[in-house]
Amino acid sequence: MQIEIIFTYQTPGGIQAEFRSQLMDVTHAIATAEDLEKTGRSIRFTFLDSDGNTWTLKELKKLTEEIQSEPHHITVYFDGGYYPETEKSGLGCVIYFQQDGKSFRLRKNLPLEGLQSNNEAEYAALYLGLQQLEQMGVHHLAIKIVGDSRVVVHQMNDEWPCYEENLLRWIKRSERIIEALGLRPQYQLVSRKENQEADHLATQALNGVVIDATKEIARR
Known part of the structure; x- marks a missing residue:
């Protein structure tokens, strides 16, 4: 599954801007989002798949666990x-x-x-x-x-x-x-x-x- 990350970046001064990533493999999307979260400046994550469905980070993690057990x-x-x-x-x-x-x-x-x-x-x-x-x-x-x-x-x-x-x-x-x-x-x-x-x-x-x-x- 290919995923696009949509998130808001907030500067220390409170200025906010929305960013969108390129499409990437779901496992890469999860790793990227977790790394962005560690900065403390990236908030409000939305994950959009290539079929137009939206996911939360928790839902994506559960999905990848299920995928690993299936072909x-x-x-x-x-x-x-x-x-x-x-x-x-x-x-x-x-x-x-x-x-x-x-x-x-x-x-x-x-x-x-x-x-x-x-x-x-x-x-x-x-x-x-x-x-x-x-x-x-x-x-x-x-x-x-x-x-x-x-x-x-x-x-x-x-x-x-x-x-x-x-x-x-x-x-x-x-x-x-x-x-x-x-x-x-x-x-x-x-x-x-x-x-x-x-x-x-x-x-x-x-x-x-x-x-x-x-x-x-x-x-x-």
Whole structure:
């Protein structure tokens, strides 16, 4: 969650002026506000999140305690592969997240039949990643979604129009999960090399190797 601090500064002579900070991570906002309070000259703190909601310092501290016990700092990598000769698809997603002070990586893939193109497989892989977030109990967070599909990233960013009915169905499915979970996704386009974990999972699914694993990893 990104937070803006609004506070009043009072000089020893009693002159007051209101200041606003830039948006920052909630933990940084709390630390900054506590440091400003120590000066004895900063008063009347209000915290405004990127959705326009206001918080008190006490409420923010409680929120961060709750966040630590749930999955957060989430990045989702997705990739889909499609064999036109067999009309078989392989979906792969990798989710990095933190919980209870530890870092984790979830890897999941899925073989699928009945899709019509590589673009549809890419959308199905994105949907697979979102389904995993739903199962993890992720909600009301800003998340990063990373893929090497120009079509998916640009269309989900509303930068390219979508005229294909089969792709529109996947877009609507994904948007329903995003809205239901209260997620604020940021889509990032990367090269295939930078997306090799998800790409490898999609290839494994195409070859009949199914992966579903979560493990603790070193902090990223």
